[in-house]
Each structure stands twice: as C-alpha cells, then as structure tokens.
Amino acid sequence: MVKPVLIFLVLFALCFAAIATADELKVREDAPERYVVKKGDTLWDISAIYLSQPWRWPQLWRMNPQIDNPHLIFPGDVLRLIYDADGRPMLVRDDRVRRLSPHTRASDTRPGAITTVPLAMIRPFLAHDQMLSQSDLEGKPYILGANSNVKNATEGHTLYARGELEPGKAYAIYRKGRPYIDPETGDNLGYAMMLVATSRAFRGGSNERNEPASLQILDVKREIRQGDIVLPALDGEALPAYFHMARPEQRIDGLIIETTSKLREFSKWDIVIINRGASDQLKPGHMLDILRPSPAVVDRGNGQPVYLEDASRYQRLASNFGHEQMQMPRERVGHLMVFKVTERASYAIVTDTYRPVRVGDHIVSP
Template sequence: AAIVALTMAFPTLADVLQIRKDAPKEYVVEKGDTLWDISAIYLDQPWLWPELWRLNPQIDNPHLIYPGDKLSLVYDSQGRPMLVINQKFKKLSPGVRKTMKKGDAIPTLPLEVIRPFLTYEQALSEEDIDTRPVVLGANKGFKTIDTDQIVYVKGDLERSQYYGIYRQGDPYIDPETEEELGHEAILVGTGRAFRSGDETNAAPSSVRVKNVKREIRQGDFLMPALEGQTLPAFFMMKRPETAISGTIIDTTSKLREFSTMDVVVLNRGERDALKAGHVLDIRRASPTVVLTSDGPKYKDAASRYERTMSYFGDGEDSREWKMPKEKVGELMVFKVYEKVSYAIVTKTLEPVRVGDTIHVDN
C-alpha cells in the first residue's frame, strides 16, 4: 500500500498532552498498525498524535515508521512527552528494517481502516429524490427483484454505467426546530445499465441487477453508483475551528444503544461549517433533580404534583435543577450534507444513544 500522509492541524503548545496511565514505556511496531492505533495506546485523544511525534528530532516524517521499529516514550527538558525510535534496538536488529520495502511504512488513518464500519446510506431532500430515475418493474414480473434480474427504469440512463438502487427512508427531523433536514436514502442494491431509455416515447432504460442488499421494489430510485460515496483516502482529523453543538438524531443500525465504530446521524452539516474529519465530543445530560417537601428527587421519580410545582421559582429558589452534560464518547464526521452529517463513533465511555448531544468549544 502506498504511504499515506495525514495533514492535521497541530494543537497549540498551551494544550496539555496527557499520556495514558497504562501506556507502555516501549512499543514494538507490528504489521497492520497505524499511527492512530499507536497513538491510542498512549493518548486518550488519538487525534492529537502529531503532538506526540512532532517534537521528535529522530523522525522528520512520522509516517515512515516500519514494522519491527521499537518506540520509546521519553520526555524533553520541559516535561513534554514524545515517542522516539530506540536506536539501540535497531543496532541489535540490523536486518529488520532492511527487509521492509518502502510501501511497508505504516499509515495514519486511511479509509481502509474504517471502511468496513461505514454505511452507504445518504441524506437527500425529497425534491432531489423526486428527480431521480425510478424502478418500474422487472423482466419476470416479480414484486421483489433479485440478483441477475433485469429491472426497467423510468429515466434515461447511461449505458455501461453502474447505479446504486435506493429506497426512500424516514425523514430526518431536527428535534430542536422540527425542521425536516432530509430523507434517509437506503441502498438496496446495485446494477449496470445495458440499454438506454427514451422517456419521450415511454421506453424504459434496462439495468441488470448485480448485487442485492435487501429486496428491490417497484418505486425504488437510482443514482450513479459513486455519487455521494466518494470519500478521501485519509481523513484530516481535527477539532472544528468554531464552536458547534447539536444532537445525534439517528443511527444506521437502528439500535437503542450503540458503541465504537457505529455510524450515527447528526443534525448539523455544511451550513454549520461541519467538515469531514471533524472530531466532536458526545455528551449526555445528567438526570434533572426537583426539590420537593421530602427532599431532592429525580424528576422522573417525582409525582405529577411535584413535577408541576417544580416549575415555580427561579434562581436559588428554583425547584428544578438541570444537571450538567457529561462526556460519554467521541465521534468523527466522515460524510457531510447541507443540513445533516454522518459520523463514526471512535470512542465510548458508556453506550451512546440517539438524543445525546455533540459539542466542541472554540
């Protein structure tokens, strides 16, 4: 694999780099490691990896680390941690590096590391979906369509072009404003057009189905296979330059709780200056407490009367105390639309849920 260089904004020197308590003093690089993997061994915030390597006088290019290299954790005169290649170990193992080809240098966080966990779902406006070619039916007249069948499509498709076949899903609704942010477009299959159509004369295009993720139905729509699916070979992982807050509004797994490498949907997008590679905190509000005649109670456990009375009073006389939001994980944005984004959960302190908030201070 080609060497992949990840350009990342360095944190300021004012940022304190905290080394994990269980971090080893030395580590031997293994085949399949990435700089992200190694940084996660030493840092609770792996996207700060340049801070761990950039102070290193022995490594002009930290991307050129090879399997078999032994790394040592040391501290400079100002007490700042850094990783260096253990030269003594290299002298004892002169053949290790010679056996490695240039292409064997370990990468940072290439797409291949997370691709198995990504989703092909997209977020499209209803107006956009309405303009797309539509599946009319199949050559065998079945209500559900399988691999190697031919589907007929209302729309002029390009011959030999591969297409994704999608189904319109539920709308994404902003829980704060109730604005419709778009519709989930669910990939159900792929196919290759072999006959162009002519809508003017009601002649359909013809597509041979190549792959089926779930049953294809009449009324599903088509998009060029790569449209909306082109992702960078690597991600420039960094914090947003401006403060941002929002909400996790859905997950592609549709589970109640989810964890590392699950994909979530955010109610923030291009219009909020969100970009692929942005790393955000996931936070959750602690349970609200109401003050009753019997003392503090969680709001959910209070009676209807006690909850009603909690609305009276403010400031130090308030009977309802809303607790702070605490961090429960981190995520990285990988696909951005105008009003929504898809992100992959990179770290969890406890299971993440729909309704948890995203947050970054500027």
C-alpha cells in the first residue's frame, strides 16, 4: 500500500514542478542588461525585448516595490534588468533604485508617459467609433431636421431630435453603416456607426408633450441627415492609457472579420474586428493568437500530393478527390490585443506579426 502512495506523491511533485516551470517568467537570451527608453516606445515594445510573451509585462514590472505606478516610464529613463532573491527577473529604473530607500514610494506626474500600446491608434475607436446591434438602436433619439429646410445640415444650423436629452450635455451624432456579418453563423453582429458630428443640447425635449430636443452643432465631420442617431458623447479624459494584458481564462476560437484599413493584408498596430465579444467573456486587455490554416493538400496515396487550390479540373472531378484532403495545421502569424468589447464582437489591435495578417485569419486563446 505504501508503494502506490509513494508513486502518487512523486507524480504529483513532478506535475507541480512542471506547472511551476511552465508559469516561470523567462527572459530572452539576447535581452540587454540596460535599455534607454525612446520616444515612441510602448510597454509592449520594451517587454518584447525582454520576453518571448510580451503580454506578461506586468509580471516583469509588478515586483518593484519602490514605484507607486511601475507603468510610468518616460523617454530617457534607463531601465535595468535585475533578479530578486528567488531568481525572478524584474525591470527597474536606475534613478529610482539609487535615490529611493526601501520604504519610500514615489509617483511621477510628468506628461508623456509610455503607454501599453500606441494610444493614438486606438483613441478614435475608444472615444467615437461604435458598433451597435439593432436592439441597441431601438428607442435611441434621432435627428428630425434643422431650423432650415435642408437635407444635409452643417455648422450654423440648429438641430432638432426626437427624444429626451439633457440640456448642457454633449452628444455625438452617428449614421448607421453596413452590418458586420459573422462568417461562421451568418448572424448580424452589429452595425458600424459612423461619427457624423458632435453637438450640445440646449433644450431637453419631451416625448410626452411631443416636443423635440434642440442641439447646437459643435463640430461636423459629415453632413448631418434626418434619421441620424444621437448618442451621449464619451468623455475623452476617461480613456485608458494602460491595459492589463492577460490570456482569457476560457477557450476562444473565432475569426478576424474586418479591418478598419480596408486593406487585404495588414500588420502591426492595425485595427481589426473579431467575431467574439462580451458574450464569450472577452475583456479589454485580453491577448489572442492569430492563426492561419496551412494550404489544403489532397493526397491520394500515389506519392503525388497536390495543393487543393492547384488541382486541375480533372482531379477535382475524380472519385473521392475531396475526401482525401489532408487536415493541415494552423500556424501562428501574430498576436492581437482586445481593447473595446461589444456583446458579440470586439475591436482589437495587432501587436505583432510574423507574416501579414488577413481578414479570415483565426483568433484563438490556447
């Protein structure tokens, strides 16, 4: 009886050791001991110098007890790679390590701190661009017309909206664009909402008394039309500069369904839309792999395999041709970070690529 128990304990110890090793933060062999932060750097870029899995950058910074916010680093700062008593790596700023005692904490309020990813790339999507479902659009205020009989209102016009608005509050005006269709199910995931203008309400309006709300136009990007949707403007000051990057706890397997650049192929820092969202428990900061299936091969066992796309018409008509298709593996072509989530779809930014990324590529969380 003792021997089986002993074997179980040994196996348990080995499994625990394997888990601990897998979770260990490993620094790249070519990582420098010191790095001077440059203008335009991001936390992702810097962490990629030190880690093969850059999304684990919080683990590289969180062990520094001398800095109130380890994310606040600036161009010109000198970073040093050190190891704690347990041999775990961490990045520190040389000036902070020298100046501060172990019991002193500091914060830095200088402007221009390095962000997780280029905030300028995603700010328009956080502040303005929307994706709304048909149910989201139901009951929303909309433009009735202007103080002149015009089809397309511009600056100088007063706008009237059906609905109840809050006087003094800023509102964005949107136009419903094309739907995003899930290629796997054919479902409508939501509509692209194009920002038309920004405005401020000065009369609230009343649905009960059938009185329209009144808006002053602040800025026009496109001509305003009857039927355009009125939504509260987001506060740009509340936009996050930092994202806690992490792998989703649950399995994710979906597709890139659109890119905002409208290009066939795209690369690092491009913005994409994926067919997974809050209903799949995705959150801002979640990191996903981008995979692409390798070209399909048909092998009839005669020593003459052929790519499916290169097959001749005769081969395609041959008996059992399609049934002999080999299931080729999917290979990683990059990573992306989710930064804005709707119920069934999300906006994400491509953080790195090994090959150009395309619409239709898979997004997965192992």
